[in-house]
Amino acid sequence: MVEPELKRVTVTSDFWKRYQELVVSEVLPYQWAVMNDEADINMSKDPQKIEGADKNSHAVANLKIAAGQMEGHHYGFPFQDTDVYKWLEAAAYSFSYHPNPELKTITDNLIDLIADAQDDDGYLSTYFQIDAPERKFKRLQQSHELYTMGHYIEAGVAYHDATGNEKALEIAKRMADCIVRNFGTEDDQIDGYDGHPEIELALSRLYEATHEKKYLDEAHYFLQVRGTKPGFFEKQNEADGLERDIIPGMREAGERYYLDAQPIADQETADGHAVRVVYLCTGMAYVARLTGDETLLEACHRFWKDIVKRRMYVTGNVGSTTTGEAFTYDYDLPNDTMYGETCASVGMTFFARQMSLLETNSEYADVIEKELFNGALSGMALDGKHFFYVNPLEADPKASTFNPGKSHVLTHRADWFGCACCPANLARLITSLDQYIYDVKPGEVLSNQFISNDAEFANGLSIKQTSNFPWEGNIHFDITNATGETTQLGIRLPNWSKSNYSVTVNGTATQLEAKNGYLYVPIAQASTTIDIVLDMNTKFMRASNRVSADFGKYAVQRGPIVFCAEETDNDASLWQYEVSPKSETHYSFQPNLLEGVGTITVNAKLPQEDEDGVDLYTEATAEQLRDAKLKLVPYYAWANREDGAMQVWLNKE
Amino acid sequence: MVEPELKRVTVTSDFWKRYQELVVSEVLPYQWAVMNDEADINMSKDPQKIEGADKNSHAVANLKIAAGQMEGHHYGFPFQDTDVYKWLEAAAYSFSYHPNPELKTITDNLIDLIADAQDDDGYLSTYFQIDAPERKFKRLQQSHELYTMGHYIEAGVAYHDATGNEKALEIAKRMADCIVRNFGTEDDQIDGYDGHPEIELALSRLYEATHEKKYLDEAHYFLQVRGTKPGFFEKQNEADGLERDIIPGMREAGERYYLDAQPIADQETADGHAVRVVYLCTGMAYVARLTGDETLLEACHRFWKDIVKRRMYVTGNVGSTTTGEAFTYDYDLPNDTMYGETCASVGMTFFARQMSLLETNSEYADVIEKELFNGALSGMALDGKHFFYVNPLEADPKASTFNPGKSHVLTHRADWFGCACCPANLARLITSLDQYIYDVKPGEVLSNQFISNDAEFANGLSIKQTSNFPWEGNIHFDITNATGETTQLGIRLPNWSKSNYSVTVNGTATQLEAKNGYLYVPIAQASTTIDIVLDMNTKFMRASNRVSADFGKYAVQRGPIVFCAEETDNDASLWQYEVSPKSETHYSFQPNLLEGVGTITVNAKLPQEDEDGVDLYTEATAEQLRDAKLKLVPYYAWANREDGAMQVWLNKE
Numbered sequence A, B: 001m002v003e004p005e006l007k008r009v010t011v012t013s014d015f016w017k018r019y020q021e022l023v024v025s026e027v028l029p030y031q032w033a034v035m036n037d038e039a040d041i042n043m044s045k046d047p048q049k050i051e052g053a054d055k056n057s058h059a060v061a062n063l064k065i066a067a068g069q070m071e072g073h074h075y076g077f078p079f080q081d082t083d084v085y086k087w088l089e090a091a092a093y094s095f096s097y098h099p100n101p102e103l104k105t106i107t108d109n110l111i112d113l114i115a116d117a118q119d120d121d122g123y124l125s126t127y128f129q130i131d132a133p134e135r136k137f138k139r140l141q142q143s144h145e146l147y148t149m150g151h152y153i154e155a156g157v158a159y160h161d162a163t164g165n166e167k168a169l170e171i172a173k174r175m176a177d178c179i180v181r182n183f184g185t186e187d188d189q190i191d192g193y194d195g196h197p198e199i200e201l202a203l204s205r206l207y208e209a210t211h212e213k214k215y216l217d218e219a220h221y222f223l224q225v226r227g228t229k230p231g232f233f234e235k236q237n238e239a240d241g242l243e244r245d246i247i248p249g250m251r252e253a254g255e256r257y258y259l260d261a262q263p264i265a266d267q268e269t270a271d272g273h274a275v276r277v278v279y280l281c282t283g284m285a286y287v288a289r290l291t292g293d294e295t296l297l298e299a300c301h302r303f304w305k306d307i308v309k310r311r312m313y314v315t316g317n318v319g320s321t322t323t324g325e326a327f328t329y330d331y332d333l334p335n336d337t338m339y340g341e342t343c344a345s346v347g348m349t350f351f352a353r354q355m356s357l358l359e360t361n362s363e364y365a366d367v368i369e370k371e372l373f374n375g376a377l378s379g380m381a382l383d384g385k386h387f388f389y390v391n392p393l394e395a396d397p398k399a400s401t402f403n404p405g406k407s408h409v410l411t412h413r414a415d416w417f418g419c420a421c422c423p424a425n426l427a428r429l430i431t432s433l434d435q436y437i438y439d440v441k442p443g444e445v446l447s448n449q450f451i452s453n454d455a456e457f458a459n460g461l462s463i464k465q466t467s468n469f470p471w472e473g474n475i476h477f478d479i480t481n482a483t484g485e486t487t488q489l490g491i492r493l494p495n496w497s498k499s500n501y502s503v504t505v506n507g508t509a510t511q512l513e514a515k516n517g518y519l520y521v522p523i524a525q526a527s528t529t530i531d532i533v534l535d536m537n538t539k540f541m542r543a544s545n546r547v548s549a550d551f552g553k554y555a556v557q558r559g560p561i562v563f564c565a566e567e568t569d570n571d572a573s574l575w576q577y578e579v580s581p582k583s584e585t586h587y588s589f590q591p592n593l594l595e596g597v598g599t600i601t602v603n604a605k606l607p608q609e610d611e612d613g614v615d616l617y618t619e620a621t622a623e624q625l626r627d628a629k630l631k632l633v634p635y636y637a638w639a640n641r642e643d644g645a646m647q648v649w650l651n652k653e
C-alpha cells in the first residue's frame, strides 16, 4: 500500500487568504524596511524599548558589518539577527502560495549576505562577531547564540525546501556542524546549553531535512544535559566577568526562568520564561518522536497537561506575569496583569503540532485552532503593520497609563519593538498555515483544521475542503481518490462541537463516533463528498473554579472564536454588564466591520452607574438592574479602532 | 464663658488598653533593641530590604557616631534617624498612661545623645553629618533631611509636653531655626523644599507649642512654593552629580511622585507616593487652620474628597500600587496587587484629625475610626513584634511566592524592615490615642470615638464613657458638670449607624437629629447620663460600581470592624464562597481566639470544586451550589495564625 504522501496544500479560506496575502503585501515589505532602517516608525509605545532605541532595528546592517560590507558596531539585542531569520522563513513559506520574483531576489541576496557574514567555522552571531569575538560561547545564559543560529537553521531549511537554494541549507549545516563540534561531553567541548532553548527543535528539523543523525543526536544531547549541570551558567558568568552582563538583569532571573533548576525528567511543572518553555517543549516532542525517548515523551505529556489544563487563557495565551515574561503557578490566570506574549502562542502551536505528529489526539489540533483564531492572531493588527507583544484579556488605557503594574499592557498595537521577536514569528506561522491542516499517518489522513483548502497527495488522492469558517460551520469535503486503495480520512471533531454535530457522507446522514477526537470516514470510492455541520451556537464558557481570576465570570465563544467587549461598542463601563448562561444572544456577520467579523449582542443587565464622588462604600441592597445590550467582537480583532477598554471575561448576573 | 479646655483623657477601653500596654511591654522594648542592634531578628521576608542588610537597624549607632561617641559609617537609609524619633514620640505619649521611670531614663539619655549629635547650627541628619557633610541640603529630592528633622521636631514637642524636658524642645527649635535660616526667598537661601513632605506639619506643631510665628510662616512658605519651581530637584541633582543618587531609582520616580508637578493649588487629584500625599495634606490642613489660607483649605477638601470618595479601600488603606508606593487613579482599587502601606493609614488619621479640628464634620472621625480599627491596626501583629508594611485586602501565599507582581504582599508580618517607617509610626498612633477622642471647640465638646475613657476638662467638666466597643454598641456616658455653664456635647453618629440608633438622656428616650454628623446633647445639669445604642447589625457592603475590582463582591462589616475570610478557618478556596446581602449571618464573640474577637459566620453557597487537571474551560451551565458556612474574623487580626490565604471582598451568589 502506498502511503498518501502530502504533495501540496493550497489555502483557499477567505479568512486566511486575507491574512496570507496581507503578510505578502504589508507585513513582509514593512518588516524588511524596518530591519533595513528605512521605515518611519514610532517605538514610543514599546514598554520593552532599549534605552536610546527609538527607531528601527539595524538587523540587516549588523549582518553587513559582520560580512565586512559596512563599518560600525552591532546594535540591538544579541539575538537581533533572529528578526531577519524569522522574516526570511516567513518569506520562504509565502512563495508556496504567492510566487514573488521581486521578493525572491531580495531573499536570495539575503542568503548571500548571511553566507558572507558566517565565519569560516560556521559560527554566526553578529553581536559576538562584531563587538565581542573573545566571548563566543562564553556566556550562554545570556548570549542567545544557539537560539540565534537555531532560528537561521529553521529559515535555511524552509528556504531550501521552498526554493531549492542549496546555499541556504549549506549555511545551516555549517552552523549545525559548528555547534556539534563545540558542544558535547568530549574534553575539548562545552558540556552545556543555551539559556534560551530553540536549537533543539532546529537541529531536529535539520535532521529531518538532511537525515544526518549527528544533528538529531546533538538535539537529544541538549535535552538530556539541560538542568544536570548545577551552576553551569554562573560559572560561565564568573569566568566571563560577573558584572559584564550582555542583557541587564538576566543574571538575577533564576534557574527556573531558564528551565535549568532540574533535569527535564524531574521538572513537574511548566515553569519559567513562557517562550523558552514552549520552544523547549517543541524540541522535546520533536526528539521524542524521532528517537522514541520515553522520558522525553513523559515530559511532553506532563508539560502539555500543566500548560493546557492549568495555565492557558481561554484565548490560548500563556504567561501570567510580565516579570520574566513567565508562567507563575497552576490556575493563576490574572486577566489584567498577564503577559500572553504573541511568541508564546506561536510557540504553543509549534508544540501542539509536534504532539499531533507524535500521537493521534484531537486536543493538539484543538489548541492549534485556539491559537490561530485567537491568542496568536491577536498579535497583529488588521493592517499588518502594528503588533502586540503582550496580549491581555482585560485592558484599560487608564490602567495602562496610571497603574504601573499594568504599564506593560498596551491598548493599541505598536509600530515595532526594541525586542521584535513577535511580529516575524506570527508572520512565519501565517505563511506556513498549509502545514497545519493535515497529518499523514500510516493508513490515515487526518484533517486537523477547518481551513478551506485544496490538497493533493502523491498517490493521487485529492481533498477539497470548502466552508465559510469560522463564521459558519457547514464544512464540505470533495474527495477524489484515484488510488484504488481505501484511505481513512479522520476529520477532527472540535472540542466545542463534541455534543452537537452531524455528518453526511455522499448525501447520506451517517452516525459517526469520534475516535481520539477524529471522525473517521473510509475513502474507498473514486469520488466522495462529506458534509460536516458543526455546532455554531454561541456559548457561555466558564473556567475551572480553581481559577480565582475568572470565578463568577463568563467568556463568550462561538465556534473557535472567543469574543470580547470593547469600550467603543458599548456605553457603560464593561465590568458593569452582567450576563448569565441563560442570556439571549444574537449573532450577526458584519462585512464592513473590522474587515468582516461576526459580532454577538448579548441581552445583558446593567446597574445604574453610581454617581462620582458619593460614598465609596454603602450597605448593599438587592441590585436594581436594567436590560442592556452588550456588543461583542472577536478577540483577535480588538484594538483596531479607537483606544479604549476591552474585556473577555464578563461578570455574572 | 470659660471654654472647657481638655485637661486629661485616660483610655479605659479593654480593646485599646491591651494595645496601649502592648506597646509599652513589647513594642517599645523590641524596637529599642532593634534600633540598638541587639535584637535577634530575621529580615528575610522584607521585600524592601537593602542589599546586605539582614539584621537590625543601626539607627542609634548612627546618632552615636554623629555625636562623636563612636567611630564608623552611617548605615541604612538617609532617613534612618526617623525610626528613633518616632519611637521616642511613641514613648513620650505612653508616659501619660503608663509612668515608666526605667524607660524615661532611656529616653532622657536619648535626648542627650540627640543633642550631642546635633550640629552647632541646629542641623541634624546623621547620614550627611557622618558620610556626606558637603552634600547637606544639596539633593533634597532624595535626602529626606527636612523630613528627618521634622520627625524629630514632632518627637521633641511631644517629649517636652509629656515630661517637661526643655532640652527636647530646644533641639527642635534649633533644628527649625536652622531650616528657617536656610530655606526661603532671600538670596542666600534655598528657594525650594524637601522631596518628602513632613516638615510642614512638624513646623506647625512647633508653632502651636511655642507660638513663634516664624515656624508657621516657614511651614506656609513650603506649601506655597511646592511645585512652583520646575526642575528644582533636577537642577540640584545635576549640581550634586547626576549619577550620585542617595537612594537608587529616585531620580526616575517622576514629579507626580513628589507632588512637585504643579503648585498645590493646581493639583486636582491626590497623586504620588501615598505617604507623601497624606503628610502633605496633614501639613496643609494644619496651616489652613492656623492661617485661614483659603487656597490651602480648598486643596484640603479636594484631596480629601479624592482620597476618601475615590481612592480608599473599605478598610481605610490607601495606595493602589507598589511601584512608588503610590496612588494610581480614581476608582482603581485592586485588592491583590495593592500597597496600603501602614504609614499611609497612620498618615490618613493625621490628616483626618487636622480636618476635624478645622471644621465640624463627622466624616473625619469616621475615617479615623476606620483606620484605627482596620487599615492602620492591621500593620501590627497581636504579639506587638511583627509588622506589615503592605496591607492587602486579598492575599495568597502561593501568589506572593510565585507571581512576581504580588511579591511585595507578605502573608505573615515581618520581624522588621530595611525601611522601618511603619512599626514606630503605628506605635505613636496607639500611644497617642487619647488625643483622637475629643475635639473642643467654642461652646461645644465633640466626642469623636467610641473608645471608653475618662476625660477631665479644666473647667471642671468630666466625661466618663464606657462600653464594650467595638464588639457591642451600647455606649454609656456619665457626665459631671461642675461649671454651672451649659456645654453642648456632640456625640459622633458613625456613618455605619446613621439609619439605626437610639439615644437616652437621663433615662429618657430622646429623638435627636444629627448636625454635621453629631448628636448634640446640652449638658446643663451637674450630672447627666447618656446612653447611645448603635447599629451593630452585620452588614454586607458594596463598593461604588465604578470600582471594577469590587464589582459583584461584598465586604462584611459590623460596627466599625471590616471582616475577612482566612484559609485557616475555612475548607474551600476563599473565592469559591458566594454570598448575597440576604445571606444569614451569625455573630459571636470568641474570647480565646486572636486575643478575643468577634467572628461572623455567613451562610454562604459553595460549588463543587472542579477536579484538578480536567478541561480548564467548559460550557457554563446553571451552577450547582451547596450550603456552606464561611467564617470571618476581623481584618486587623488576620495573619496571626498559620500562613494562608485571606480575602475581604467575597464573591456574590
Ligand SMILES: [Zn+2]
Pocket (backbone or CB within 6 Å): A341, A342, A343, A344, A389, A420, A421, A422, A423, A425
Ligand atoms: Zn515575542
Ligand SMILES: [Zn+2]
Pocket (backbone or CB within 6 Å): B341, B342, B343, B344, B389, B420, B421, B422, B423, B425
Ligand atoms: Zn511605612
